[in-house]
Amino acid sequence: MAQTHEWMFYEVMWRGWAGRGQVPYPVPWWAQQAFRRWSDDFDTGTYESKEAAFASNALYRYWHMVGVKDHRQESLIGQAGEIEPVYDKYCLSFFLHDPATGTLRLPQLPDGGSVEQRMEAPHLPVVLTTFRTPEGVEFVQRTFATPVGARQRDLVVSRVSVSSPTGQPREGLLCAAVMPAGPSGFQRHDRNGRQVTDRRLTYLRHLPDEQRVETNSGWGPVFDTPPEQYGVYGNPDSSFDPDAYLAHSPFHDLVTGGKLNGALDAQDQVAGLCSAVFAWPFRVTADEVFELDVRLPVDLYAGADDLAELKGTPATELESANRDFWAAKLLGQGLQPQLPSPVTHLTDLFRQSRSQLLILSDHGEIHPGPTVYDSFWIRDSSVEATACSLVGDSALAEHQLGTHYPLRFNRGDGRIGPCAEYGFYGGPHEKDDREWDSNGQALWAIGRFDRTTGRQAAFGAKLYVPYVRDAARWLRDNRDGHGLLHSGWSAEHLGERDKPHYWDDLWGLAGLYEAARLAERIDAPEVPEFWAAFDDLKRATGDSIRWVLAEQRARGAWETYIPTGPADVGRLDSTMIGTAAYFHPLRLHMGSKLGEEVDRAARLTLDTMYAHFVTGGFRHEAAWNAYGPYLTLQLAHAYLLAGDPARMDALLGWTVGAGFPRTADRVAALGAWNEQHAFPIASDFAEVPYRPWYMGDIPHGWAAAEYLLLIRDILFFEADEDRDPHLYIAPGIRPHWVPANEQVAVKAAPTLFGDPFGYRLAHDPAGRTVTVDITExxxxxRFVYPCRFGRVRAASADGRELEVTGQDVRVPAGTERFTVSYE
Known part of the structure; x- marks a missing residue:
């Protein structure tokens, strides 16, 4: 049964949307999508009522994000420019009003005017929202987050400028609305009670002397310029009639009377739907611009001194400092990919993904998302930290792996289900859901980072005892009777939690491999012990997979595929995506670590997945009933490493498009991915599932990390680091990416060999030659260049002819320039 506030919120939103031809009401984009194709079916396993599911925005979790590197709280930006500080209980938005006619222009509504949004620049987490009314008035809203004052506390600044694009005189009111619901929803309240985001506004107050708003017990917006009009609205009669909220509202008063109620405070103990509007008169003509700056204190502020510090630095200085910081970080530091004009957007998205991971880092912990995933997982963070280290954000990776991983290392002598507590990496997530992949992931990430930082840094040696040694022993000692990891729910995309999953075993193998190699590098005595544990898990995993393959053949299966686990013989569904990890990120195919039969089956599994579950992107109907952006990137990466760059390119192209989904007249996201991309949004409602779907967070840190790793490996990747170290140069560069007189280049790229790498590749289509200069x-x-332009005819390195034995041109170590001719 719906709680009162959930029912009331649903009714107010529905009636406000359905009666929008009378008094306009700012219904958020996500609510409009739900009403656009409403269904009474909802996820009854998570929510008690349709109103609870609606209030928590269970279906359309799309928005933009701004934030400060390494600070705790991010702020979300809605499709109409609404600003929602994640942990504060209000949302701020802007609109226009003409007192002469009573016309209200809300950017949330299609008939209010046109809305355009973009990031100011790919390396700048600044969201620009431009709103144009039919009357020829335009406002541009620039929203960014920045530290302020001596204590460098977090602040969001929204700078709004009103103008007349035609130059004709225009006047009216620029209005700012403070509302409870934002881009993420109203209140997330599920059956478990574990994920609660309560945005109810039960008390709202305007403090004119301080030029700020108080929301419940917290601080709301602070205005650089005091408003000329204001009004605060609540539910003074404790009415249970939804229409009372629409009739007693600032929007109704502006339309019917042309002014606000002038109240300083209000409360609503029924539904928590207090609201307020503040108004500034403007008159613009020719080149005149009216400007307003609003500050949102999203850190901890209290008292007059904090207010003075919050307001002390001019907004222009804050904006300039923010621009300088991100330019220095993303344009001047770390891996700098240079891609030709047909695919420069890939470089742009690369820099944007870097900024998202840096913003999602909370004091060194990279969290997978800003709201429901604003927490620390070993699984997600292992990929995120590795991505950061390989694109040049090594300080963040070191802080995460060197400080926060030891804090998740369990030292107790109890039990976690069938496994020992001591030696297990994991906090509440890993322990409650039996995420047995985490030890392999931690060891893998630590080992890869130790390679990247080099012997001199001795990162792995500093963590070896107990964090590597005893975690590896946990993998050795905590397996089932078949030698595999126990049943659990290591990743929700794999299937049921009461079954074992090969995903865990593949990660365990990769973790033990890195632990053994790290032990070799530091001459630790456990080298034979770790290799024995690796061999034992390798035997058990290989035997199990071969048994499953034989069982499926015996049952008449004509397609070869490795299902999610040994308890799922014959299960041909999208949970088999876990096998993609065999290639990426684990590289178990290099050297066929599980044997040729398993290696061949893993390659055929990629093709089976592509045939059944790819429609542009990877469709994960078995668990999510949605597209999986980061799973699509994993599959693309697996195809890159398996030697099929054409399918890699196709999957990458879909994923890039999925980062900018559009419905009707709105762009739902600006270069970011959810964990799940809803079929309705992906198809502009041409496809609406018959059953509920799951919707995670956005931006999704794991997806951003996967994109960084894929672009980096398209440019180059390492192989056989321990025996015959070599680099593949431009393995994923497609012929149509490189027109004549353009280059592919990499500068200052960290590598698993501990030293940076860089090169320039030039393509001469007329001469049918490719020239590569190694800059560092x-x-x-040594190097391998897999030529993608045509059949290799000849090759030379520093003027010396090279033997040609196929498409992979082998280039000696120390070469400064090599040239390849093709037919």
Missing amino acids: APDGV
């Missing part, structure tokens, strides 16, 4: 490279590392 690790010592003793």
Whole structure:
């Protein structure tokens, strides 16, 4: 049964949307999508009522994000420019009013005018929202987050400028609305009670002397310029009639009377739907612009001194400092990919993904999302930290792996289900859901980072005892009677939690491999012990997979595929995506670590998945009933490493498009991915599932990390680091990416060999030649260039002819320039 506030919120939104031809009401984009194709079916396993599901925005979790690197709280930006500080209980938005006619222009509504949104620049987390009314008035809203004052506390600044694009005189009111519901929803209240985001506004107050708003017990917006009009609205009669909220509202008063109620405070103990509007008169003509700056204190502020510090720095200085910081960080530091004009958007998205991971880092912990995933997982963070280290954000990776991983290392002597507590990496997520992949992930990430930072840094040696040694022993000692990891729910995309999943075993193998190699690098005595544990898990995993393949053949299966686990023989559904990890990120195919039969089956599993579950992107109907952006990137990466760049390119192209979905007249996201991309949004409602779907967070840190890793490996990747170290140069560069007189280039790229790498590739289509200049490279590392432009005819390195034996041109270590001719 719906709680009162959930029912009331649903009714107010529905009636406000359905009666929008009378008094306009700012119904958020996500609510409009729900009403656009309403269904009474909802996820009854999570929510008690349709109103609870609606109030928590269970279906359309799309928005934009701004934030400060390494600070705790992010702020979300809605499709009409609404600003929602994640942990504060209000949302701020802007609109226009003409007192002469009573016309109200809300950017949330299609008939209010046109809305355009973009990021100011790919490396700048600044959201620009431009709103144009039919009367020829325009406002541009620039929203960014920045630290302020001596204590560098977090602040969001929204700078709004009103103008007349035609130059004709225009006047009216610029209005700012403070409302409870924002881009993420109203209140997330599920059956478990574990994920609660309560945005109810039960008390709202305007403090004119301080030029700020008080929301419940917290601070709301602070205005640089005091408003000329204001009004605060609540539910003074404790009415249970939804229409009372629409009739007693600032929007109704502006339309019917042309002014606000002038109240300073209000409360609503029924539904928590207090609201307020503040208004500034403007008159613009020719080149005149009216400007307003509003500050949102999203850190901890209290008292007059904090208010003075919050307001002390002019907004222009804050904006300039924010621009300088991100330009220095993303344009001047770390891996700098240069891609030709047909695919420069890939470089732009690369920089944007870097900024998202830096913003999602909370004091060194990278969290997978800003709202329901604003927490620390070993699984997600292992990929995120590795991505950061390989694109140049090594300080963040070191802080995460060196400080926060040891804090998740369990030292107790109890039990977690069938497994020992001591030696297990994990907090509440991993322990409650039996996420047995986490030890392999932690060891893998620590080992890869130790390679990247080099012997001199001795990162792995500092963590070896107990964090590597005892975590590896946990993998050795905590397996089932078949030698596999126990049943659990390591990743929700794999299937049921009461079954074992090969995903866990593949990660365990990768973790033990890195632990053994790290032990070799530091001459630890456990080298034979770790290799024995690796071999034992390798035997058990290989035997199990071969048994499953034989069982499926015996049952008449004509397609070869490795299902999600040994308890799922014959299960041909999208949970088999876990096998993609065999290639990426684990590289178990290099050297066929599980044997040729398993290696061949893993390659065929990619093709089976592509045939059944790819429609542009990877469709994960078995668990999510939605597209999986980060799973699509994993599959693309697996195809890159398996030697099929054409399918990699197709999957990458879909994923890039999924980062900018559009419905009707709105762009739902600006270069970011949810964990799940809803079929209705992906198809502009041409496809609406018959059953509920799951919707995670956005931006999704794991997806951003996958994109960084894929673009980096398209440019180059390492192989056989321990025996015959070599680099593949431009393995994913497609012929149509490189027109004549354009280059592919990499600068200052960290590598698993501990030293940076860089190169320039030029393509001469007329001469049918490719020339590569190596600008920096690790010592003793040879190169492989898999030519994608045509059949290799000849090759030379520093003027010396090379033997040609196929498409992979082998280039000696130390080469400064090589040239390849093709037919």
